[in-house]
Amino acid sequence: MSTLITPRTLSGFRDYLPEVMLAREKVLDKARHVYRSYGFTPIDTPAAEALEILLGKGGDESDKLVYRVRSARSEKEEMGLRFDLTVPFARFAAQYISELGTPFKRYAMGPVWRGERPGHGRYREFWQCDFDTIGTTSNAADIETALVISDLFAAIGFERFEVRINNRLLLNGLLELYGLADRGVPLLRSLDKLPKIGRDKVIEEMVKEAAVTAEQAGRVLDLAETTGTNEEVLNRVEGFFTATPNAKAAEGIRRLRELLEVGAAVGIPDGRFRIDLSICRGLDYYTGMIYETFLTDLPGIGSVCSGGRYDNLASLYTKQVLPGVGASLGLDRLVAAMEELEHPLLTGQKTPAEVLVVQFDSSRLADYQRAASRLREVGIPVEVYPDAKKVGQQLAYAEKRGFKLAVIAGTTEFEKGVWNVKALAKREETAVTDAELVERISELLRPNWV
Amino acid sequence: MSTLITPRTLSGFRDYLPEVMLAREKVLDKARHVYRSYGFTPIDTPAAEALEILLGKGGDESDKLVYRVRSARSEKEEMGLRFDLTVPFARFAAQYISELGTPFKRYAMGPVWRGERPGHGRYREFWQCDFDTIGTTSNAADIETALVISDLFAAIGFERFEVRINNRLLLNGLLELYGLADRGVPLLRSLDKLPKIGRDKVIEEMVKEAAVTAEQAGRVLDLAETTGTNEEVLNRVEGFFTATPNAKAAEGIRRLRELLEVGAAVGIPDGRFRIDLSICRGLDYYTGMIYETFLTDLPGIGSVCSGGRYDNLASLYTKQVLPGVGASLGLDRLVAAMEELEHPLLTGQKTPAEVLVVQFDSSRLADYQRAASRLREVGIPVEVYPDAKKVGQQLAYAEKRGFKLAVIAGTTEFEKGVWNVKALAKREETAVTDAELVERISELLRPNWV
Incomplete structure (x- = not known):
């Protein structure tokens, strides 16, 4: 009799048993339904891409996360597993956009793989559910992105959640005002650490990393930390620019105001959209509206749906400029939160039959x-x-x-x-x-x- | 200005554009609905498994199909991409069956990867949609498998299709009768080639590979080629065993008769289930009922949903004997057939919005x-x-x-x-x-x- 092989999953990978899988399928089904209800169409791309498509997107550290795939038939082709759905979408858009035409609205749902050290709630395989509108700079698409996020969480059965919204144009306007337009990237990276390290440390880091004065750093933080009702925040920010009007900031404010107006007109409950000038998502990829979504009863798990507007999706693969806006639902983080909150979609049933x-x-x-x-x-x-x-x-x-x-x-x-x-x-x-x-x-x- | 990277998919991999993806999602949705309507519950396993789980399942040739995965952080773990959903399910069952209990009915849908030479309709990444009932030897589960297949294709919108059904016990009975019980595997492998090479060549090969006489090989083919209505076929096969009753063959005939009876009772249309003693699916893995599904208007593409009964799912990983029965829908082959047949689910729409x-x-x-x-x-x-x-x-x-x-x-x-x-x-x-x-x-x- 031969020895048994121990059945196990690899470190950082996991199985989904019926109860959790039933909940996952419900969430995916709701997401699919909401994305479709706004005219987003499904597409799919392979798990594996050529390495040249995947590498060099975020420096050496990021490249190390990419799993290499090799055929045992020892082919030369250099392949890797996708680490997100954005890079494959950029490649896809470059390849087919002339056939598809613009504007193009797509959603994609599937696993992505990152060779990170596994930890509490951090896996090497996890699902993303992305939706994007490309080929338009219109604020209508930015507004719709916020409406989709709101409908999505309502459809999943959440009442207590908040979509926090910012617009990079405000910060960019402020930097122009102070002649610091070229310091955007390091300033954003420091600002992104605000919830973790606090105001003083952020100012310290800005002075060091972005070569600004403590006073200038303070002004950036004053902007980011502006609080109050949505209208109060926007009015105060306008105040920053009364003396020296700035076109970027004015456009950012106009876009945020219009988002709130349309939201109210279609019946989005008060308080669901919250202007929060501190969110910035670290990445210099985003150039306009920024979205993060927090569950009121479990803010500590972080944003469960995030995204923003970008100037050019596929510049690595095509000369065609493809501006767009979109967001990504983190399925695994959300389902983990639903388990913790004993969400009604987790019925305790282990069968779909009644x-x-x-x-x-x-x-x-x-x-x-x-x-x-x-x-x-x-x-x-x-x-x-x-x-x-x-x-x-x-x-x-x-x-x-x-x-x-x-x-x-x-x-x-x-x-x-x-x-x-x-x-x-x-x-x-x-x-x-x-x-x-x-x-x-x-x-x-x-x-x-x- | 930097050089553009040519956007492309790897050889054997492909993208799904909106029109085809909308059809794929509809088929997946119908499959999910039908599987659930019988109480099959969803599970999911990772794309990557330890190599020791994946290798050695079908000899060296099969091992060469397994894609190897490696982390750039140069970890020791030997990983590969799953090449089907059965091996991961066997590993899963061994790992959780004491927690899940038996009988256990699951479905799983997802991509699998095989490093084969790509060709017309043959890709290196393709989807399988499997359903299985394990932990029972009951004919009720075998019958239900056929009902599920029938409901599945009806739900997708097919009227003209046929589920061809055989039971290995008939052949095993015949081999016992002739004292050839130990030649089952090579005989099956030759028999599997019948549609391709014809009766004479199969007999030739059986004589050579299974060390049987031409007359014995002829008897095996007489059984396999028995034609007529379902009742005629079963009566003729009974005739083979009148002189020397055989318990295996009798059980096979009983099981097939009961399947036809229950099918008729629940209103499966005449002609949808067809007893076809020539189908055998080559693999020695199957031990009882065998299923293949053919589209009447496109038989040439082969079976679009196949499966059968097996004696022991997870013998490599656990001592617990897990008999079962199941089948697998080949999503990509089916959608290709639907395109060729201009199936109404392919609406020509490129948007889910109306x-x-x-x-x-x-x-x-x-x-x-x-x-x-x-x-x-x-x-x-x-x-x-x-x-x-x-x-x-x-x-x-x-x-x-x-x-x-x-x-x-x-x-x-x-x-x-x-x-x-x-x-x-x-x-x-x-x-x-x-x-x-x-x-x-x-x-x-x-x-x-x-």
Whole structure:
């Protein structure tokens, strides 16, 4: 007898068991539905790309995260696994945009891989769910991005969440005002650390890394830390530029104001969009609107959906300038948060089926499958137990998995033309005629349907 | 200015553009729905597994197909990309079955990777959609597998397809009868070539490879080539064993008969299940029922959903014996067939949205998004054009993507409180009051709804 191989997952990789997977599929389904409802169309790209496509996007450290893939047939092709969905989308856009035309709105959902050290909540394989509008600089697309994020979390079943919004044009305007337009990148990198290291340390770092005076750094922080209602924040920021009007800042303010107006017009609840001039997402990739999304009851896990506007998506692959805006839902972080918050989409069920048809008498399989088939026809998922084991054993199975109803019939019931329908949680059993089976089970499962 | 990188996909890999991706998502959605309707629950496993899990499953040739994955941080871990969903499921089952309990019904959908030479319709990355029932030897699970396949293709919108079914027990019974039980594997491998090389060559090969006489090989082929109605085939096969009853063959016949009976009882159309004793799927992995699925109008592409019963899923990883039955939908082959057959799920649309709201006047964005929002609330997907370009340009965009309706309003319409609703195919335009907008658009899009 040969030795057994220990079944295991690789470090940083994981399996999804039924309960969590059912929740993941629900979230993906909601995301797909919301993205589509705004006219975003699905696309897909391969897991593997040529290394030249993947490398050099964020320096040596970033390149080290890219998994190399090699065929055992020892081909020369240098391949790697994608580390996000943005780089493949940039490559895709360059390749097909003349065929697709602009504006082009796409969503993509799938796993990405990063060879990082695994840690609490940090995996080497995780899912992203991105949506982007490219080929337009219009604020209409920026506004829509915020509406999509709001609809997305509402569809998943969240009420208590906040989309924090900023616009880089404000900071850029301020830097122009102080003649610091060329220090944007190091200033943003320092500013991004504000929640972690606090104002004083950020100023210290700005002075050191961006060669600004402490006073100038202070002004940047004054802008970032402006607080109040959305209207108060915008009014105060306008105040920064009263003496010396600045076109960039004015455009940033106009865009934020219009976002709030349209949001209110379509009925986005008060407080859902919050102007927060401190969010900046570190990356110099973003050039306009910035979005982060926080769950009110679990702010500590960080943003669960982030994005922004960029000037040019695919400059590495095409001369065609493709400005755009988009955001990415972090599926794994969100599902982890939902587990922690005991979100109602995590039902505790381990099966998508609601009804178990008990196999009491194996010679009656046709009757059991026929009853199941009638229920499936009206959209009720039904499992028929595969073996004619003891009824108690089959009911224990049903309870463990989270079925709602069990349907049982043996010789006596078949003679009478009835089914015993058992509500598993209440342990109530009623006899239902065969003709009434579908109607009665529908009523039991959907008591609130009219 | 730096040189552009040529955007391209790797040889054997491909992108999915909107039109095909929309069809793929519909097929995946139908498959998910049908699998769930029978109580199969989703699970997911990583793309990468330890090499020791992946290698040695089908000899050296098979091992060469496995893509090796390596972290640039030069870790020792030997990893590979999964080449199917069965090996990861076996590993998964061994790891969690005591927690999950049996019977366990799962589905899994995702890409798999094989470093094969790419060719017409053969890619290095392709999707599988598997469902399996493990932990039972019951014929109820075998029968259900056939019902699932039938429901699956009906749900995708096929009427003309055939599930061909065999049971290995018949052949095993015949081999016992002739004292050839130990020649099963080479005989199956030769038999599998029947459609390609014909009867005479198969007999020749059987004589050579399985060390049987030409007469014995002829008997095996007589069994495999038995034709007629399902009942005729089963009666003739019974005839093979009249003189010397054989328990295996009798069980095989009983199982096939019961499958046909239950199929008829649940209303599977005549001719959908066809007993075909020539299908054997080469692999010695299968031990009982065998399934292949052919599209009547495109039989040449081969089976689009195949599977069978196996004695022990995870013997490499656990001592627990896990018999089971399942099948796998080949998504890419099916979608290719659908394209060739101009299947109605391939609508020619390049957008999931049905309505385009034209942006006539950029200062009215709130009105456009509010109208869109009201339509989305009743489940109608709506895109708002991001820029206030010329109306003709926006309508050309809508026609190219396959939108059904365009909704237009400028100053005059806003003054009158109406929207112009344009049916793009018919080029008919009607004015609709703002209050009636949702109702009228619903009617236009769903004329057959009551």
